[in-house]
Amino acid sequence: MSAVSLAPRALYQEVAELLRQRIFRRELEPGSWIDELKIAEEYGISRTPLREALKVLAAEGLVTMKVRRGAYVTEVSEKDLADVYHLLSLLESDAAGVVAERASPAQRDELRGLHRELESAIADRDRFFAINETFHLRLLEMADNRWRLQMVSDLRKVMKLNRHSSLFKTGRIEESLAEHRAIMSALDSRNRDQAMQRMREHFLNGLEAAT
Numbered sequence: 001m002s003a004v005s006l007a008p009r010a011l012y013q014e015v016a017e018l019l020r021q022r023i024f025r026r027e028l029e030p031g032s033w034i035d036e037l038k039i040a041e042e043y044g045i046s047r048t049p050l051r052e053a054l055k056v057l058a059a060e061g062l063v064t065m066k067v068r069r070g071a072y073v074t075e076v077s078e079k080d081l082a083d084v085y086h087l088l089s090l091l092e093s094d095a096a097g098v099v100a101e102r103a104s105p106a107q108r109d110e111l112r113g114l115h116r117e118l119e120s121a122i123a124d125r126d127r128f129f130a131i132n133e134t135f136h137l138r139l140l141e142m143a144d145n146r147w148r149l150q151m152v153s154d155l156r157k158v159m160k161l162n163r164h165s166s167l168f169k170t171g172r173i174e175e176s177l178a179e180h181r182a183i184m185s186a187l188d189s190r191n192r193d194q195a196m197q198r199m200r201e202h203f204l205n206g207l208e209a210a211t
Contacts, residue, residue, distance in 0.1 A: 012052035015043060019053060023062055023073055024160050034063065034071040061158040076161045078211050084155050085210070089203035091152050092136065093196040095143035100187050100195035107142050108188065114138065115184045118177060128173055135180070162210055172209045179205060 019039070022028045034054065040047050054071045057063035064074045076084075099107070114135045121127040133156070140149045179202040186195035 011045065012049040012056065015045065015049055015053035016056040018043070019057060020060075020062060020157070023057075028073045030073050030161055031075040032073050033069075034073065036070065060154050062161070074158070074161060076158065080158070081162055081210055082207060084159050085203050085207040088152060088155050088159070089200050091148050091155075092140065092203065093199040095140050095145070095148060095152075096183065096187065096195040096199040097192040098143040098145075099139055100190050100192045103142055103187065110138065111135065111142075111184065111187060115180060118180055122173060122177060125173065132176065132180075169209050175205060175209075176202070 019028070019034075028034065036047055036050055036054075040050050043050070054063055054065070058065050058071070062074055064072050066072060099111075103111070114131060118128065118131045118135060121131050136152075136156075140152055143149075179198065182198045183195065183202060186198050
């Protein structure tokens, strides 16, 4: 196999992103051992930047390091998933409350535009998933708390180890879209409490679909 061409900047970060996407695409399955020699050869790199990349992924929760056994793609238990959804519910509902109160007209227009894109993507699962992520990310950015944003970003990476199968269960996309309509309605009406409640319900329903 020919070596993958990598950009010269922060090599271990480039490698981390390549591996991250392979994990999300299920090319590296949860629970599978990561063959460092094979991957280093495939990417045409030494094992040093690869090991640094694995440390990054371990810090994100995507990789589990086992003593004398190497690195494995993390397997997410039902408790792990419940814990992640619980924290996301707390953090993102708080962000929704902030945005309901403080968002500018331009920011509300942006969220409405993303919601319209979500409505139009209901027949395209991959596109729906991508727009859904963008909506949540932009809402968090608008809430303007970088620590919350960082925590949610890391939690969502762990959630993605299971996310596709849960979102794509029969009827879940339609349910998720209805929940987004309710969230958007609360944001439009500047109702902080309702926005927080609708976001909490969104994550509660998401967890039920995921387990």
